[in-house]
Every structure is written in structure tokens, then in C-alpha cells.
Amino acid sequence: MRAIITNRYGGPETLEFAETDDPKVSPDQVLVRVKAAGVNPVDWKIVAGHLDPIMYVHFPLVPGWDVAGVVEAVGLDTPEFSVGDEVFGYVRKDEVQHGTYAELVAAPVRTLARKPASLDWRQAAGVPLAGLMALQSLRRVGVSKGDTVLVHAAAGGVGSFAVQIAVAMGARVIGTASERNHDYLRSLGAEPVTYGDGHRLIERVRQLAPEGVDAAVDNVGGDAVAASQDLLKDPSRLASIVDPGVTQRGGHHVWVRPDSADLAELAELADAGKLKVHIDRALPLAEAAEAFRLSQSGKTRGKLVLEVG
Known part of the structure; x- marks a missing residue:
């Protein structure tokens, strides 16, 4: 698969758009074909090394925790989802390495919920974190x-x-x-x-x-x-x-936690017309470095996202 990868701590200049191995899918995970990935300040802070004191970070590193996409394969024990389900989620794992700035991501079911029907892929990817x-x-x-x-x-x-x-x-x-x-x-x-x-x-x-x-x-x-x-x-x-x-x-x-029930509540608010998602910019996955720079400016209104599919 293609993904954004960095092999060291640093700024946006460390990011590369490259080929890497498809992720393995653990028993409690599903494989998501990524349509869009949300960009958050924590993403560039991880790449800068700011979370090193509190989380295990491994290289090569694919950044990103927000995702919207389609379930492509399921793990051995994932009755919550089936192949073809449209999902969105905050895919924060216990250790940082295999993120959502990629064509595929293995996501624990606890980090996902069904995508709000009223939102497009970009909007859904901007919601989770x-x-x-x-x-x-x-x-x-x-x-x-x-x-x-x-x-x-x-x-x-x-x-x-x-x-x-x-x-x-x-x-x-x-x-x-x-x-x-x-x-x-x-x-x-x-x-x-x-x-x-x-x-x-x-x-x-x-x-x-x-x-x-x-x-x-x-x-x-x-x-x-x-x-x-x-x-x-x-x-x-x-x-x-x-x-x-x-x-x-x-x-x-407050340090946000992945929570399927909370994601489902956000989806209900969106589908009820009570939660709108303003996308400031949507960039191609290959332009993740520019998305980092825009996020670092602190001048965005609403959300930045990367389009993957």
C-alpha cells in the first residue's frame, strides 16, 4: 500500500509518500480501506517527538488517528462489523506506529462506529478525535x-x-x-x-x-x-x-479516549442535523506535509483532511 511515512522525529520535511507493507489484522481488528484521514495537531506533535515521554513510538511511523473508510477484511473475533461496512473512527492504539495516513489501516473495533449517512468521506474523517x-x-x-x-x-x-x-x-x-x-x-x-x-x-x-x-x-x-x-x-x-x-x-x-458508543452518538447528532462539519482544506494524501504546515499555523477554521481513496 501507499502511505505517508517518517523514519525519524522532526518537522513536515521528514514525511515521505512511499510504498509500505499492508498491515496485519489482529483478532479484534478490521482492515479499513481508507477514503479520508483527518489531520489533527497531535499528528505533527507526534512526528516532532512531543509524545515520546508518554507513549511508545516506533519507526517507520505512519501518522494519523482519524479515519473514514470501508471495511475490507475482518479479524477472527469482530462480530460488530462486516466486509463492506462504511465506518469512521479514532484509531488510537496503545503504541504509535501504524496510523491512518495510508490506503489501509488495521483498526481495533473499539475505535470505530458506523459512518454517519449524512456526511461525506471528508466530513466523516474530520469528526472522530x-x-x-x-x-x-x-x-x-x-x-x-x-x-x-x-x-x-x-x-x-x-x-x-x-x-x-x-x-x-x-x-x-x-x-x-x-x-x-x-x-x-x-x-x-x-x-x-x-x-x-x-x-x-x-x-x-x-x-x-x-x-x-x-x-x-x-x-x-x-x-x-x-x-x-x-x-x-x-x-x-x-x-x-x-x-x-x-x-x-x-x-x-482531558485526554480523549476511543469510544465506539461516543462515536455513535456523534453520528446520531450529525444525522439529526445537529452537528455540521466545516472542512477548511482537503488535500491529497501525498500533500500531508502541507497539511502539517497549515495545522501548525493555528489559523484553520474547522478541520483539515487528507483524501486517500
Whole structure:
């Protein structure tokens, strides 16, 4: 098969588009013919060596954890799926080596669910990691109907899903973003405020919510954590996906988990018209290095994906 491969830690320049062996399929896995692979910041962080302290990483390495595709073969004990099923998933394994930037990926059944019928391949591939991160973060801080929720970096991949899922939960959402993304946030159901500037951000949010907010999801880190806790009625109802230090403030650091049931819930939201997927750019698999550069810029709206099939 053809895949994106790197043989060493480094930047986008280390990526090669090359032939490699087809993956073996373990008993609890299915072989997925990849149609599209989502691009997430963690992908280039893995290649840069940032996850080396916490996960085993092996070379040659195929990056990528998000996938949408068709089941081509099944393992010895995989009653959940059959050949021909259209699936999507967050294919994070215990060790990092055989990722989704490839024509084929062996995916544990616990990492997959059936693809939402309403989404095309690119859109489906953009959902898993960011959608699960948003859903699991909102659950961690107990968001429910009637809450006012603050979402930082609300126009990004995780943020745009967090806005929509919180709205579907019946919450009022205030989202931080640059002014160029304010109309986009309104289209998702959020009330936008300009991000950054610490105390000024607090003032801008209090203009919309004078009594503060009930819960907050941080996708930025830094000043956003301190600002959120100043605004929260209960400082423990803060989740951050980027700042482990949030736990020292009584909040929650969320590291997304693969979960078939959660993926199925995201699919239901999409098919009900409550979860839209904005694709900022779709590039051919061979242009994965450019996708890394775009992700590193921090200026994408919604999701980046690689088209494979």
C-alpha cells in the first residue's frame, strides 16, 4: 500500500509518500480501506517527538488517528462489523506506529462506529478525535440544559464541535474567536467574543453573562485557564485539552479516549442535523506535509483532511 511515512522525529520535511507493507489484522481488528484521514495537531506533535515521554513510538511511523473508510477484511473475533461496512473512527492504539495516513489501516473495533449517512468521506474523517474531545470535555464538566458554557478557540476543530454539542445539550454557548470567525460562530449557535487579552476577555464575557458562566472548555491554554476560573461560578467545572496544570486549579485535563458508543452518538447528532462539519482544506494524501504546515499555523477554521481513496 501507499502511505505517508517518517523514519525519524522532526518537522513536515521528514514525511515521505512511499510504498509500505499492508498491515496485519489482529483478532479484534478490521482492515479499513481508507477514503479520508483527518489531520489533527497531535499528528505533527507526534512526528516532532512531543509524545515520546508518554507513549511508545516506533519507526517507520505512519501518522494519523482519524479515519473514514470501508471495511475490507475482518479479524477472527469482530462480530460488530462486516466486509463492506462504511465506518469512521479514532484509531488510537496503545503504541504509535501504524496510523491512518495510508490506503489501509488495521483498526481495533473499539475505535470505530458506523459512518454517519449524512456526511461525506471528508466530513466523516474530520469528526472522530475533535468530536470525541468536545463531547468528553463537556461531559467531564457536567454540561446540561440551561447552563451557560464558555468555549475557547470556538472556531477550531474541537471548539466548533463543542459549540454544537453544547447547543444540542440545551446550553447557552459563548465562544471566543478572532473577529473574522464571529459570523461562523453565530451560524453554529454561539454568541461570539474576541479572544485573548486576559482581563479584557473577562470583561467582554461579563457583558454577555454578568453573573459568570456555569462551565468552560479550554482549547488554548495560558491566560484562558485563569480567565475561565475568574468567570466560573464553580471553578471545578473547567476542562482543558492543552494545559495539564488545570488540575492544580481544581479543573480537569482531558485526554480523549476511543469510544465506539461516543462515536455513535456523534453520528446520531450529525444525522439529526445537529452537528455540521466545516472542512477548511482537503488535500491529497501525498500533500500531508502541507497539511502539517497549515495545522501548525493555528489559523484553520474547522478541520483539515487528507483524501486517500
